[in-house]
Every structure is written in C-alpha cells, then in structure tokens.
Amino acid sequence: DDVLASGSLISAEEAVRRVLILENPGLPGQASITQSLYAGLQLILPGEIAPSHRHTQSALRFIVEGRGAYTAVNGERTTMHPGDFIITPSWTWHDHGNAETVDGGEPVVWLDGLDIPLLRFLDAGFAENYPSATQPVTRPEGDSMARYGHNMAP
Structure with a gap:
C-alpha cells in the first residue's frame, strides 16, 4: 500500500503533514479532484504529531483505517475511529497525534x-502555525x- 509505504520514506518532521494527494486526471497539475475541492490520504504513525495550525480552508476527515490517533480542533481532542467523519471549520486551530501504546500502536x-x-x-488562502x-x-x-449532535445517528 503506497500510503503506508510513505511512512518509511518521509518523516513527519520532513512532511509536517504526510499526505498522498489525489488528483483528477482531467485536471493535471492542479492537485485537486474538482475545480473547488482537494483530497488526499493522510498517514500518521504511532508516536507522531502533526503540529497545530489554522488556515482559511475548511476541512473534513473521514477515517479509513487504524486506531489510536486523535485530532484536536479548537481545544477539543477527539479520538478517531474508522468510519468517523470529522470537520474542521475555517480558521480553527487543529493538530493530530497518534499515541504509542504498550503494543506499539x-x-x-x-x-x-x-x-x-x-x-x-x-x-483568500491564509495560514498560521500555533506557537507549540x-x-x-x-x-x-x-x-x-453534546452541543451540536442532537438527532444524529452514531
């Protein structure tokens, strides 16, 4: 699997975010899947942290596989599980991490x-890194x- 192989080719420090970009062959060189949307597969290995930052782009995350990672958005840390759908609104601080466990994660x-x-x-693209x-x-x-998820099925 190319996504998992990328973990041995480039470190989290080198990449900041280790993402394999999905590109529509009808839009060569644009790093996008449509004229208005970007998509990529992101990998985070046990013990890694993708540093906190914010940007004007809105983001979504659909967890494909693996357990033990979290995302933190505007001060709320959420454990990620396969099938979870997580949104990151524009200009909100966010970071990701994958805690090492006894079995290595x-x-x-x-x-x-x-x-x-x-x-x-x-x-209108702007970004800022968090100090830590x-x-x-x-x-x-x-x-x-609890605040916004009323009437949503798990």
Missing part, C-alpha cells in the same frame, strides 16, 4: 477534503457532539 489513515482550490481562486506542537485541550472529549 498502529498507523492511522484518513481521507482529507479541503476547499483549497476555491480559496486559491478567491485569493499541540494546542491546549480546553474542552472535554464529546463536547461538540
């Missing part, structure tokens, strides 16, 4: 979707689901 892969091409067209690798956790896990 496992790689986690998710599908990233962002509106990068749209914001590029609007010349992770943001402070200020809300309990499940806070967003």
